Amino acid sequence: MTTRxxxxxxxxxxxxxxxxxxxILCSSIIDTQLYDLLNTxxxxxxxxxxxxxxxxxxxxxxxxRIKIIYRLGLIDDSFRxxxxxxxxxxxxxxxxxxxxxxxxxxxxxxxxLKKNIEIRSTFKLIKKRYFDNETNKKDEVKSLFxxxxxILEALLQSINEIxxxxxxxxxxxx
Numbered sequence: 567m568t569t570r571x572x573x574x575x576x577x578x579x580x581x582x583x584x585x586x587x588x589x590i591l592c593s594s595i596i597d598t599q600l601y602d603l604l605n606t607x608x609x610x611x612x613x614x615x616x617x618x619x620x621x622x623x624x625x626x627x628x629x630x631r632i633k634i635i636y637r638l639g640l641i642d643d644s645f646r647x648x649x650x651x652x653x654x655x656x657x658x659x660x661x662x663x664x665x666x667x668x669x670x671x672x673x674x675x676x677x678x679l680k681k682n683i684e685i686r687s688t689f690k691l692i693k694k695r696y697f698d699n700e701t702n703k704k705d706e707v708k709s710l711f712x713x714x715x716x717i718l719e720a721l722l723q724s725i726n727e728i729x730x731x732x733x734x735x736x737x738x739x740x
Contacts, residue, residue, distance in 0.1 A: 567719055575715065579708055580696060586665045588704070592711035593628070593656035596649070599718040600631040603640065606725050628653045640721060648682050648714065651675050667703055676703075679710045689713040 567575075575595060582588040601619050608618070618625045625634055632653065636646040655675045659665055667676060683689050692712050697705045 567722070572716075572719060576696070576712055579712055582708075585667045585704060585707070586659045586662075588707065588711075589655055589659045589667075592708075592715070593652055593659075595715055596652055596711070596718065597628045597631065599715060599722065600628070600635060600649075603635060603718065603722050603725060604631060606722060606729065607638065607640070628656070640725075644682055645717070648679060651678050652711075652714065655679075667707060676707060676710070679714075680706065683710050683713050686713060686717070688716055692716070 579588070579592060579595075582591055604619055604625060611617070617623060619631075620626055625631055629650075632646060632649045635641055635649075636643070641649070655672060658672055658675075665672065667673060689709060693709045696712070697709060
């Protein structure tokens with residue numbers, strides 16, 4: 567993702583006014599980032615129709631993508647729990663007509679995310695850059711999701727660097 571694409575993504579999140587839409591949007595972005603991580607990490611199949619990550623295949627769900635990224639050692643257990651909490655919040659939003667982020671169970675999930683994300687320097691930078699460190703509940707949720715997304719984007723960039731190095735290594739072996 568380019569810097570411009572990341573800025574556009576953040577702008578889209580910042581512009582969202584509805585809590586339910588915000589959570590579904592951010593969860594969708596994170597799910598797409600998990601797809602991109604795996605798609606980049608995996609060796610490409612020689613079969614054109616062999617896509618483990620889409621359709622009715624084993625790694626096409628948010629849950630299965632979280633599990634495999636953890637099992638591949640790309641994230642630690644605490645970040646796995648964060649992503650799984652995002653998935654739970656998304657499911658609650660997708661299956662509820664009424665939603666209030668200030669009430670259980672969503673409030674409790676958001677508190678868990680905050681506890682595990684606010685310790686990161688990225689969260690502090692996001693809060694300072696976009697919210698001047700004074701946030702309401704919705705802004706805090708936005709900060710949490712933006713931080714998670716940026717962490718995943720940094721992970722993707724690292725995987726891309728490793729892939730470049732693997733290509734160089736293969737070239738040097740010939």
